[in-house]
Amino acid sequence: MSQIVGLCGSLRQHSFNRKLLHEAVRLLGTCSFQELSLDLPLYNGDLETDGRPDVVEALASEIKKADGVIVVSPEYNKAISGVLKNALDWVSRVPGGAWKDKPVAVMTAAGGRTGGETAQYTVRACLTPFGPRLLTSPIVCVANAPDEFDADGRLISERYLQAVQTLMGNLRAEIERS
Ligand SMILES: Cc1cc2nc3c(=O)[nH]c(=O)nc-3n(C[C@H](O)[C@H](O)[C@H](O)COP(=O)(O)O)c2cc1C
Numbered sequence: 001m002s003q004i005v006g007l008c009g010s011l012r013q014h015s016f017n018r019k020l021l022h023e024a025v026r027l028l029g030t031c032s033f034q035e036l037s038l039d040l041p042l043y044n045g046d047l048e049t050d051g052r053p054d055v056v057e058a059l060a061s062e063i064k065k066a067d068g069v070i071v072v073s074p075e076y077n078k079a080i081s082g083v084l085k086n087a088l089d090w091v092s093r094v095p096g097g098a099w100k101d102k103p104v105a106v107m108t109a110a111g112g113r114t115g116g117e118t119a120q121y122t123v124r125a126c127l128t129p130f131g132p133r134l135l136t137s138p139i140v141c142v143a144n145a146p147d148e149f150d151a152d153g154r155l156i157s158e159r160y161l162q163a164v165q166t167l168m169g170n171l172r173a174e175i176e177r178s
Contacts, residue, residue, distance in 0.1 A: 002175055004028065005066040006035040009073030009084030009123075016109040016145035017072040019153040020164070024070050024107065027161070028168040036062050038087040052093060059087065060094035068103040068175045069132070073123050075108060075116030080123050088126050099130035103174035105167050107140040109148070115141025135170050138163045 006021045018035070025033045036059050041047060063069060073084050091098050106123050108116030120141055124134055140163045142148050148156055155161050 002031045002067040002172070003065065004031045004033045004068050004070065005062050006033065006070045006072070007038060007063075007084065007087065008035060009038065009071075009081035011039055011083055015074070016142070016149060017074055017107075019149050020107055020109045020140075020142055020145075020155070021070055021072045022153060023155050023161075024072075024105070024164050024168055027165045028172060034062070038083050040087055040090055043086055043089045043093075048093065052090070056090045057094060060091045060096070060098040063091060063098040063102065064096060066102070067178065068105070068171050069099075070171070071104060071106045071123060071127070073106075073108055073116065073119055075110040075112065075114075075119030078118045080119050080126060084123065085126060088130075092130065097131065099127065099132040101178075102132045103135070103171055103178065104132040105135045105171045107142070107164070107167070109142035109145040111145055113143050115143035115145070117141045133174055135167060135174060137170070138166050140164055140167055 008018045008021055010017045040055055074081050108120040110116035142160055150156055
């Protein structure tokens with residue numbers, strides 16, 4: 001069974017991005033899934049002096065072990081969330097190349113009309129140096145996010161459901177090519 005991990009750039013409990021992540025996992029079908037905590041200390045080189053924090057080592061280790069990763073991020077002022085960038089910076093400090101050749105799907109959900117498209121391209125740019133196999137299509141940007149999920153956290157519109165399903169099908173195919 002595929003081991004999938006999820007990274008959500010929003011720490012907010014009722015985050016629309018987290019709902020999107022869980023919808024993606026539902027549409028992916030049979031897999032073992034865990035969301036990894038990005039609630040990390042801010043990167044500070046001094047914290048590496050006596051060894052990196054355990055939460056950072058665990059995050060890098062779980063990414064490295066996973067068959068595939070789903071990354072979701074809000075858009076903050078047209079950019080990647082600080083929470084996600086901080087996590088990427090921390091993981092980059094752990095030797096072993098956690099992201100190398102890893103199948104990775106990226107999505108964004110945002111309150112605005114573009115669904116965080118600018119942030120999504122920034123997330124992709126931030127991941128690129130680590131050498132993952134980033135899925136390039138379809139680009140899933142859920143716009144007006146508060147109107148797009150029902151009370152159970154399910155995506156309402158057929159358009160987004162189909163896009164997420166296709167992306168997850170592509171993720172599964174990429175994993176099977178590994
Ligand atoms: C600091 C901040 C900046 C934001 N900037 C944007 C933005 O540039 N574009 C946008 O569509 N929404 C923006 N929003 C609204 C977010 O898209 C919205 O709060 C969204 O629900 C956050 O994702 P989450 O639900 O996963 O926490 C911003 C929100 C915050 C708190």
